[in-house]
Amino acid sequence: MRSLDFEAMHAPKFPQYMNPAPPVVADGEFTVGIEFSPRKAVIKAMKDYTIRRGVDYRVYESEPTTFYAKCTEYGNGCDWLIRVTKMQKKVAVDTSCPTQ
Numbered sequence: 684m685r686s687l688d689f690e691a692m693h694a695p696k697f698p699q700y701m702n703p704a705p706p707v708v709a710d711g712e713f714t715v716g717i718e719f720s721p722r723k724a725v726i727k728a729m730k731d732y733t734i735r736r737g738v739d740y741r742v743y744e745s746e747p748t749t750f751y752a753k754c755t756e757y758g759n760g761c762d763w764l765i766r767v768t769k770m771q772k773k774v775a776v777d778t779s780c781p782t783q
Contacts, residue, residue, distance in 0.1 A: 713765065725767050726750065738763050 713732065719725040729752065733740050738761065744751040753764035 722747075722750070722767075722769070729765055733763075736763075 739755040740752045742752045748769040750767040754761035
């Protein structure tokens with residue numbers, strides 16, 4: 684007699700490509716003054732955000748202490764932009780993200 688493993692039926696086929704970590708931005712939106720520890724964390728959060736929202740963006744400045752990007756259609760119906768500044772050992776966000 685054979686038995687079925689029902690848990691295995693629902694296991695992902697490629698678990699190495701899954702992103703099990705919850706979004707860095709808890710409520711799904713950036714706010715002015717939000718802080719991130721490493722620079723990579725804020726860039727990852729921005730990439731995750733733009734993928735979720737379906738927004739294409741262009742990086743205008745990427746320096747060790749500043750990062751500035753905005754929607755490729757900025758001014759034509761899209762008003763998404765993000766400006767990040769390193770403050771001591773943390774990174775602060777100044778952003779314009781309309782709530783939809």
